[in-house]
Amino acid sequence: MKLLLNALLLLALIPSLLALKPRLQAERPGPVVLVVDAEALREEAQSQGKSLLEVLEAYRALGIGGVAFPERFVKDWVSQGVLLYRGGRELLEAGLPAKPGWFYLKGEPWLVTHLATAYDLPTERLGPWLGFPLDVQAFPAFYPLEEIRAAKEAGFFVVVRPINQRYRRLDPSLPLVPKEADAVVFAGLEALGYPHRLEDAKDLVPVPVALIEGTPQPGLTAYQEKGTLRLFSLRYEWQLTLTPEEAADKYVLASRERGHQLLYLRPYPYRQDTERFLKRIREGLEASHIPLGQPRVRGFTPSPLRHAAWVGVASGLGLLALGLPIYGPWVAFLLLLLALGYAGSQAGALLAALVFPVLGFLGPRNGLWMWLRALGYALAGAVFLSALGSTPETVLGLQAFRGVSLTLLAPPLLVAFSFMRGNYKETLTRLFLHPLRLGEVALAGLALLLLALALLRRGNDAPLVPELELKLRSWLQDVMVRPRFKEVFGHALFPLALLLPWPRWVQNSLLFLAALGVASILNTFSHFHTPLPISFFRVVNGALLGLLLGLLGVMLVRRLRAWWLG
Structure with a gap:
């Protein structure tokens, strides 16, 4: 069954990729x-x-x-001397039959003529003066x-x-x-x-x-x-x-x-x-090879081929249901209900963002093949998400993607849930009775802190961005399409988790944190106003840089371990 679902997923990729052509041309x-x-x-x-x-x-x-x-406002014309502006009482004192509570102006004939019909207010004429019952100094005036x-x-x-x-x-x-x-x-x-x-x-x-x-x-x-x-x-x-x-x-x-x-x-x-x-x-x-000139409206008509992405999303949902060790079908069904109820017309895109970051973690832990599998599923999910979610409204930024926070929160939690086994009651009992150690508490606190940071640092105006990181971001964006730090961090953890002899609980903790980086891939593509090539190269740069840093980390940990053990 898994083989069939994977085959359907691969077949759905072809029309889904073709469906992205109108957006790519418009971008x-x-x-x-x-x-x-x-x-x-x-x-x-x-x-x-x-x-x-x-x-x-x-x-x-x-x-x-x-x-x-x-x-301009009326007061701007007055300050430039184009209009004169007086209260009704001033004109009364000057011998004109003005209304005491009204306000009057005069000046350039074309402008006064325009203002006489510009507002849904009664007006009156006193020779060259035009009167209003309200103070119109802060009213728009062409x-x-x-x-x-x-x-x-x-x-x-x-x-x-x-x-x-x-x-x-x-x-x-x-x-x-x-x-x-x-x-x-x-x-x-x-x-x-x-x-x-x-x-x-x-x-x-x-x-x-x-x-x-x-x-x-x-x-x-x-x-x-x-x-x-x-x-x-x-x-x-x-x-x-x-x-x-x-x-x-x-x-x-x-x-x-x-x-x-x-x-x-x-x-x-x-x-x-x-x-x-x-x-x-x-x-x-x-x-950046961007010419100066008269800008053009970037409209496009979504391709009907995008509907084929639903086959890929459904296949991914089926793989999740079969891959989770317990309650897989129920979890998949609840995700479907969540997406349909919360995202409406964007349900397919949201499902892709929630499901595909998890699929790579459900197979065997066979070293860097697991990393490659997780990356492949995530990129497939990005294709389906982009095909289903790319509309003129979302690409222009007129309509935001529903569920941006969920794309970062739900996949790591599903990955953690996948660590449960059939005897989950016994596992939970052992976990509840497990004597706490200071190191374990520190690691758990670090994991929660990193998860909170991943959520709080969403967007360009995130409040928790250190000055050093801002400088590093600036340098990176000068030399490449800057990858997201969550993705670099997540990819770096794969070699550390899979190539070193950790206890199972440590490996699970590292993979849980790595899931943040994989989830960030789909989060990157959910920012539809970012051109697709930019999102793609951002993800590729993050994967390559993260893998390189992770391999360097493996070498460092092995040397430190050898030194510690004498």
């Missing part, structure tokens, strides 16, 4: 565009007595190909159109940043996105029209929208049919704590390993630092 790196924030350049332009376009042209030589215009037109005519990629506001009128006769815009990046923490007017708002956005890395914006998925671009930016306060080279490396990494197409930049306070910053970005993109 080709680049082109990317370096977009500078227009407001961040405005002070520089004013200090030099130049127009914004003149400053932009100087930055073009440094690689800048786009400019982003945040939507863009500097002349600057936008000039930037577009000069060949820049134009991004606009509209602001969501509950009184904003969403009317097709009132264009909220200038016709010169190439993309939209919503300002603030929510998409335009969220939460109740998304259907009205999405018809007013005719260009692709951007998904900002690390900034969830509710309502963004409503704009998916317009196309989605991935954007990376650093919070300016944090950027200033980094050297230009450190900040640039983060932008290059985002483009190379996470598929970002818009790199949203703000200059450093000093021109020399900005030049170093942009030079390093250009060099990094060139070294």
Whole structure:
């Protein structure tokens, strides 16, 4: 039966691999565009007595190909002298029949005309003055159109940043996105029209929208049919704590390993630092063979061949049921229920992530063949997971994978469960009555600590990452696709566990920790927004580096053991 299930698993790999072709074609790196924030350049332009376009042209030589215009507030126009803003009582004192509790503005005719119909508020006219019943200073008030037109005519990629506001009128006769815009990046923490007017708002956005890395914006998925671009930016306060080279490396990494197409930049306070910053970005993109240019929407249609991956997942679930020494069918059935109930449409992908890291541990402990078997099953599971879970929503990052924590927690626990034998009651009794030794307690505490660290250190913003590891990460990502430390650590434990004469309980403990590294392989591929080739090379580099370190560890332990025993 196991032979048949393995044969079905291998047969399912072929169509599952073919099903990944549309995603691979959509994930080709680049082109990317370096977009500078227009407001961040405005002070520089004013200090030099130049127009914004003149400053932009100087930055073009440094690689800048786009400019982003945040939507202005009424108060911004007032501070620039384009509008005058007065309370109703002031106008009353000046002899105008204004309403005391109202607020009035006047200025550029085109802007006043636009604001007269921009909000769902009553208005009144007092000659050149336009009145509102509310203080509208913090209301969105469109863009500097002349600057936008000039930037577009000069060949820049134009991004606009509209602001969501509950009184904003969403009317097709009132264009909220200038016709010169190439993309939209919503300002603030929510998409335009969220939460109740998304259907009205999405018809007013005719260009692709951007998904900002690390900034969830509710309502963004409503704009998916317009196309989605991935954007990376650093919070300016944090950027200033980094050297230009450190900040640039983060932008290059985002483009190379996470598929970002818009790199949203703000200059450093000093021109020399900005030049170093942009030079390093250009060099990094060139070294990664990522061209600069106008970004394209990365859409794809999932292949129907992906459904064949369910045959592979079902075969893996069957192998788990047969391979566990006790209650195998029940465990497999519970995993199936868990995946269907928790992950819904992603149930197949979650099952692959939970089952395949365990299969390599269920066979004989035949040295490094066991490591190779575990790696092979994990990579097969990664193919099935990627085939079933790769959709435009998950690849773009609009929809997260359900069960990321489970992919790291459940497989090691299943591996530990596989160490139980048929006489498990006797085993548990002996374990309960076993006299504790200080060394065993220390090892058990270390195992629990490592398991907790594996869970707490998920993601790029994990809180428990030592400074030394951050520096090592930075060095590794300069020379290769950086492997995950959990995988390096897990692969290194296989030779230590299987090539040295440990007592059974020590070997089991080491294999339990090694299962963390194997589970991390599937966890790596569950980050669908990372391009598939990057995930693959990350896993391969982790396996090779971990195996090498493990073999070195075996040599060291053997020498230490020989010295200790005299």
